[in-house]
Amino acid sequence: xxxxxxxxxxxxxxxxxxxxxxxxxxxxxxxxxxxxxxxxxxxxxxxxxxxxxxxxxxxxxxxxxxxxxxxxxxxxxxxxxxxxxxxxxxxxxxxxxxxxxxxxxxxxxxxxxxxxxxxxxxxxxxxxxxxxxxxxxxxxxxxxxxxxxxxxxxxxxxxxxxxxxxxxxxxxxxxxxxxxxxxxxxxxxxxxxxxxxxxxxxxxxxxxxxxxxxxxxxxxxxxxxxxxxxxxxxxxxxxxxxxxxxxxxxxxxxxxxxxxxxxxxxxxxxxxxxxxxxxxxxxxxxxxxxxxxxxxxxxxxxxxxxxxxxxxxxxxxxxxxxxxxxxxxxxxxxxxxxxxxxxxxxxxxxxxxxxxxxxxxxxxxxxxxxxxxxxxxxxxxxxxxxxxxxx
Amino acid sequence: xxxxxxxxxxxxxxxxxxxxxxxxxxxxxxxxxxxxxxxxxxxxxxxxxxxxxxxxxxxxxxxxxxxxxxxxxxxxxxxxxxxxxxxxxxxxxxxxxxxxxxxxxxxxxxxxxxxxxxxxxxxxxxxxxxxxxxxxxxxxxxxxxxxxxxxxxxxxxxxxxxxxxxxxxxxxxxxxxxxxxxxxxxxxxxxxxxxxxxxxxxxxxxxxxxxxxxxxxxxxxxxxxxxxxxxxxxxxxxxxxxxxxxxxxxxxxxxxxxxxxxxxxxxxxxxxxxxxxxxxxxxxxxxxxxxxxxxxxxxxxxxxxxxxxxxxxxxxxxxxxxxxxxxxxxxxxxxxxxxxxxxxxxxxxxxxxxxxxxxxxxxxxxxxxxxxxxxxxxxxxxxxxxxxxxx
Numbered sequence: 121x122x123x124x125x126x127x128x129x130x131x132x133x134x135x136x137x138x139x140x141x142x143x144x145x146x147x148x149x150x151x152x153x154x155x156x157x158x159x160x161x162x163x164x165x166x167x168x169x170x171x172x173x174x175x176x177x178x179x180x181x182x183x184x185x186x187x188x189x190x191x192x193x194x195x196x197x198x199x200x201x202x203x204x205x206x207x208x209x210x211x212x213x214x215x216x217x218x219x220x221x222x223x224x225x226x227x228x229x230x231x232x233x234x235x236x237x238x239x240x241x242x243x244x245x246x247x248x249x250x251x252x253x254x255x256x257x258x259x260x261x262x263x264x265x266x267x268x269x270x271x272x273x274x275x276x277x278x279x280x281x282x283x284x285x286x287x288x289x290x291x292x293x294x295x296x297x298x299x300x301x302x303x304x305x306x307x308x309x310x311x312x313x314x315x316x317x318x319x320x321x322x323x324x325x326x327x328x329x330x331x332x333x334x335x336x337x338x339x340x341x342x343x344x345x346x347x348x349x350x351x352x353x354x355x356x357x358x359x360x361x362x363x364x365x366x367x368x369x370x371x372x373x374x375x376x377x378x379x380x381x382x383x384x385x386x387x388x389x390x391x392x393x394x395x396x397x398x399x400x401x402x403x404x405x406x407x408x409x410x411x412x413x414x415x416x417x418x419x420x421x422x423x424x425x426x427x428x429x430x431x432x433x434x435x436x437x438x439x440x441x442x443x444x445x446x447x448x449x450x451x452x453x454x455x456x457x458x459x460x461x462x463x464x465x466x467x468x469x470x471x472x473x474x475x476x477x478x479x480x481x482x483x484x485x486x487x488x489x490x491x492x493x494x495x496x497x498x499x500x501x502x503x504x505x506x507x508x509x510x511x
Numbered sequence: 512x513x514x515x516x517x518x519x520x521x522x523x524x525x526x527x528x529x530x531x532x533x534x535x536x537x538x539x540x541x542x543x544x545x546x547x548x549x550x551x552x553x554x555x556x557x558x559x560x561x562x563x564x565x566x567x568x569x570x571x572x573x574x575x576x577x578x579x580x581x582x583x584x585x586x587x588x589x590x591x592x593x594x595x596x597x598x599x600x601x602x603x604x605x606x607x608x609x610x611x612x613x614x615x616x617x618x619x620x621x622x623x624x625x626x627x628x629x630x631x632x633x634x635x636x637x638x639x640x641x642x643x644x645x646x647x648x649x650x651x652x653x654x655x656x657x658x659x660x661x662x663x664x665x666x667x668x669x670x671x672x673x674x675x676x677x678x679x680x681x682x683x684x685x686x687x688x689x690x691x692x693x694x695x696x697x698x699x700x701x702x703x704x705x706x707x708x709x710x711x712x713x714x715x716x717x718x719x720x721x722x723x724x725x726x727x728x729x730x731x732x733x734x735x736x737x738x739x740x741x742x743x744x745x746x747x748x749x750x751x752x753x754x755x756x757x758x759x760x761x762x763x764x765x766x767x768x769x770x771x772x773x774x775x776x777x778x779x780x781x782x783x784x785x786x787x788x789x790x791x792x793x794x795x796x797x798x799x800x801x802x803x804x805x806x807x808x809x810x811x812x813x814x815x816x817x818x819x820x821x822x823x824x825x826x827x828x829x830x831x832x833x834x835x836x837x838x839x840x841x842x843x844x845x846x847x848x849x850x851x852x853x854x855x856x857x858x859x860x861x862x863x864x865x866x867x868x869x870x871x872x873x874x875x876x877x878x879x880x881x882x883x884x885x886x887x888x889x890x891x892x893x894x895x896x897x898x899x900x901x902x
Contacts, residue, residue, distance in 0.1 A: 121688075121753040123526025128519060134770065135514025297512075329750035332734045332758045339730035343723045359720035362512040366769065367723045375766055378757070379525065 121330055121379035128373045130266050131292040134366065136358075138296045139256050142172045142214065143179025149252050149291040151212025154183035155205055157225045158216040159190070163258070166302060172216055172256060184208050189217060192394050192401065193224040195274045198238060201228035205251065215255040215290075219262020219314075219401075222255050226270035226288040229253045242272055243487070247285025255293045260300055260365040261311030261402060263318055263372020265293035273395050279486045280395040295369065297361035305352055309459040310402025312348040315368040316341060316452075317386060317405045322376060323427060324383035324416075324495040334426070336376035341431045343367045345455065352459045383494035386412045389506060392478045397469050406461035407468050410453040411509035414446070416496045421445050465511045472511050479503040512721055512770040519764045521657050522683040525757065527749075529687045530647050533563045533605065534570025540643050540682040542603025545574035546596055548616045549607040550581070554649070557693060563607055563647060575599050580608060583785050583792070584615040586665045589629060592619035596642065606646040606681075610653020610705075610792075613646050617661035617679040620644045633663055634878070638676025646684045651691055651756040652702030652793060654709055654763020656684035664786050670877045671786040686760065688752035696743055700850040701793025703739040706759040707732060707843075708777060708796040713767060714818060715774035715807075715886035725817070727767035732822045734758045736846065743850045774885035777803045780897060783869045788860050797852035798859050801844040802900040805837070807887045812836045856902045863902050870894040 131148070133141055146154055154176060156169070163169045169185075176183050186201050205213070205228060213232075215225035229251040231238030241247050247268075257265045264270065268289040273280045300308070323337045343363055350360040370376065389412060390404040397404075417424050425441040428434040428448020437443040453463070462468040483490050483500040491499050498506070522539070524532055537545055545567060547560070554560045560576075567574050577592050596604070596619060604623075606616035620642040622629030632638050638659075646656045655661065659680040664671040691699070714728045734754055741751035761767065780803060781795040788795075808815050816832040819825040819839020823846075828834040844854070853859040874881050874891040882890050889897070 121526075121750060121757075123529065124523075126523040126525065127521075129522075131520075132515075132517040134517065135512075138514065329754070331737055332731070332754040332761075335730035335734045336727060336761070339726035340723070343726045346722055359512060362770070363720070363723040366512075370723075370727070370766060375761060379753070 122327055122381070124378045126374060126378050127286055128266060128289070128375070130290045130373070132266070132295060132369070133292065134295045136296060136298055138294045139168060139171050139299070140175050142254070142256060142294060143175040143177070143181055145254055145292040145294065146176065146181055146212055146214065147179050149212070149254065151181060151252060151254070153208065153210050154181055154212045154214050155201065155208070155210045155228070156183050156185045156214050156216055157189065157201060157221055157228065158185070158187045159218070159221050160187070162302070163187070163216055168256070168258070168299065169216060172214070184210065189221045189224045191220050192273050192280065192398060193220040195239060195272055198224055198227040198231060198272060202231040202238060205232040211251060213251050213253045215253065216258070218257065218259030219264045222257070222262065222264040222290070223270040223272060225253055225255070226250070226264070227272050227283070230283070230285070230288055239274060241283035242274070242281040247283055247287050250285070250287040252291045253288060255290045257293060257295050257365070258299045259303060259307065259311050260361070260368040261314040263315070263368055265290060265295065266369040266373035271391070277486065278395045280391040281486065295365050297358055297365045300361050300365065301356050301358070303355070305355065305460055307400065308351055308355065309461050310400040311368070312344055312351070312364065312459060313402035313406045313456055313461055315364070315371050316344050317402070317409060318371045319376070320409060321383045321387060322380070324423065325380040326495065327380040330380045333376050333378065333380055338427065338430045340367045340371050340376065341427070345431065348459055385492055385494035385496065385498060388492050389482060389503060392482045393468065393470055396474065396478065399468055399470070403462050403468060406456040407464060407510050410449055411506050413449045415502070415506050415509065417442070417445050417449065419496045424448055470510070475504055475507045478507055513718055513772070515769045517765060517769050518677055519657060519680070519766070521681045521764070523657070523686060523760070524683065525686045527687060527689055529685045530559060530562050530690070531566050533645070533647060533685060534566040534568070534572055536645055536683040536685065537567065537572055537603055537605065538570050540603070540645065542572060542643060542645070544599065544601050545572055545603045545605050546592065546599070546601045546619070547574050547576045547605050547607060548580065548592060548612055548619065549576070549578045550609070550612050551578070553693070554578070554607055559647070559649070559690065560607060563605070575601065580612045580615045582611050583664050583671065583789060584611040586630060586663055589615055589618040589622060589663060593622040593629060596623040602642060604642050604644045606644065607649070609648065609650030610655045613653065613655040613681070614661040614663060616644055616646070617641070617655070618663050618674070621674070621676070621679055630665060632674035632676075633665070633672040638674055638678050641676070641678040643682045644679060646681045648684060648686050648756070649690045650694060650698065650702050651752070651759040652705040654706070654759055656681055656686065657760045657764035662782070668877065669786045671782040672877065686756050688749055688756045691752050691756065692747050692749070694746070696746065696851055698791065699742055699746065700852050701791040702759070703735055703742070703755065703850060704793035704797045704847055704852055706755070706762050707735050708793070708800060709762045710767070711800060712774045712778060713771070715814065716771040717886065718771040721771045724767050724769065724771055729818065729821045731758045731762050731767065732818070736822065739850055776883055776885035776887065776889060779883050780873060780894060783873045784859065784861055787865065787869065790859050790861070794853050794859060797847040798855060798901050801840055802897050804840045806893070806897050806900065808833070808836050808840065810887045815839055861901070866895055866898045869898055
């Protein structure tokens with residue numbers, strides 16, 4: 121195991137009706153003027169936004185609102201949010217939505233107290249300071265509610281990039297599984313896929329002797345394997361939603377990722393897809409991961425055999441571990457298809473002729489060094505090959 | 512799943528040589544005058560205390576020291592520590608040791624800023640305020656490095672009681688697995704047992720539909736089952752020590768215990784043993800748990816069958832689940848014996864003739880209501896029966 125630090129100071133309030141505690145929570149962490157940042161009209165139509173506003177009013181906390189966050193959130197709205205916060209003297213950003221809304225809120229929180237262009241953070245500058253952020257989560261997926269990460273897409277060039285820092289870890293996150301019950305099945309499935317991707321990205325490590333985190337990751341994958349189909353079969357299954365929601369947080373606050381190298385190649389390869397085609401991140405991952413895993417399998421066959429046996433219930437082929445490894449990848453792919461995820465470029469809405477462009481932006485765009493490197497180092501040609509496997 | 516809140520804001524610094532960051536860490540959390548609280552001479556002899564003092568000196572932080580914490584820490588030293596902190600104007604308590612030292616430090620931290628008797632907290636008053644606490648952990652066992660709990664024994668009456676509060680959660684905890692390599696095998700085994708007890712106490716729940724936390728607990732039990740014997744076979748196995756150390760933290764910071772009722776009957780039954788005989792808490796648990804589990808098994812046979820299959824590798828007897836359940840309890844008991852733990856009263860140093868007294872203090876002592884209640888409600892007679900099973 122490698123040396124590490126771990127810091128997850130977010131206060132989690134989990135369960136039914138917990139959005140009514142928004143005002144108390146903002147107060148607990150010193151907010152006196154709030155920006156409520158949200159996505160589309162569903163937050164208004166469902167009554168959620170109204171309940172959150174009521175809760176703030178009850179606590180005597182004034183607020184302004186800014187809606188319009190889209191999936192794969194854009195830099196344009198971030199600039200708008202920063203202006204608004206400065207103008208209105210906002211000192212607390214409250215995200216009401218899924219990962220996109222939370223990521224946009226984090227960018228606004230960091231940008232508001234920074235003299236330069238907030239995009240600097242997404243070009244590698246560490247975020248040291250930000251307005252406090254709170255979240256009311258409506259989709260179990262991104263894990264942004266418990267992480268110090270944010271991903272934003274810059275309109276010019278459609279670069280999708282991430283930024284990090286303890287300062288943008290939410291002070292509190294309100295997780296009410298019932299809020300996710302109204303999600304369309306496709307979005308629920310994309311969320312399930314994203315959570316499983318966060319687990320696989322950590323599982324694929326070159327660090328030896330990391331049994332405790334291996335086991336924790338497997339535990340969460342087993343949970344998703346069990347609860348995912350239950351949610352697709354019955355969107356109103358509160359208990360399955362609850363198990364997925366907590367799994368989604370633990371999957372990404374790094375409890376199960378410490379002390380080990382991680383992969384993130386699949387995320388990087390997918391980011392170019394959702395940036396270009398504006399597809400759901402989880403759907404892109406469903407097409408990307410099986411291709412990446414097959415391409416990289418021989419780098420560590422036993423690791424893929426392990427997850428095949430421990431999570432997917434495959435029988436170990438002790439004479440041909442590669443058979444078991446592949447069986448596990450196929451089982452995962454079939455699982456993703458079974459919950460309604462796309463299985464190839466066509467179903468995703470991606471185009472074969474874009475592959476050279478995708479691989480070029482991925483490896484060379486925005487200052488990248490000509491390759492990507494995680495579990496395996498992948499050249500531009502490797503990336504083209506992987507994209508081709510997805511066709 | 513039940514509604515819950517989760518808050519684990521401790522900053523963890525994990526790995527080799529991390530004790531040299533003590534000064535920086537105290538500074539990060541605003542300490543300007545430190546009490547270094549520790550146990551016996553081993554902390555001095557090993558050079559650990561010297562390295563911690565050097566680190567504080569380098570950061571320009573003055574300190575006073577108070578050693579002498581014994582296993583099953585006593586109220587007498589806590590009062591002494593509180594006096595010292597008040598007299599010296601201490602504003603940060605740094606625990607260097609295992610669970611006993613940390614628990615004693617937490618009690619001192621709470622008592623120093625409280626006008627009344629600190630024992631009030633151990634009689635049920637919630638701790639709302641305390642000096643900040645940091646820890647440098649030398650034994651993987653109690654999980655106190657990541658919890659808001661503390662257990663102290665009051666000399667008059669030998670009552671062993673717990674107190675809780677977010678205020679006594681450590682601000683930081685330094686976890687260097689190498690520091691645990693010098694532990695005698697018996698203490699290592701007792702620590703392993705304590706960690707597994709923290710997991711079983713959470714596993715035994717009456718809450719339905721808690722797959723995610725069930726799976727996380729099983730993951731950590733599997734880790735302990737794998738790594739425990741490796742540490743007993745080779746005390747210098749850093750990697751096995753590291754896996755156990757992180758498992759011990761996650762086992763008790765409640766990541767895997769949220770949203771579900773928990774048991775803690777075994778801990779309560781054991782507390783009377785270590786209070787009376789001053790045995791190692793883990794050793795007492797090794798004798799207590801199998802008896803409690805057998806006595807309570809029929810309350811939920813399928814739960815015991817599940818852990819038997821998923822953790823202990825038993826084959827499910829679908830016609831007679833109670834056979835599998837019992838097999839799992841026996842497998843756990845044999846595991847504990849195999850790592851060197853006592854198997855009965857005699858090996859623990861406990862006496863059959865004390866059983867009426869033990870059950871009486873347990874159920875009626877210090878204002879208790881005549882029974883204990885966790886996974887199952889146990890009368891004084893039940894507790895006598897359980898103690899008898901340990902003979």
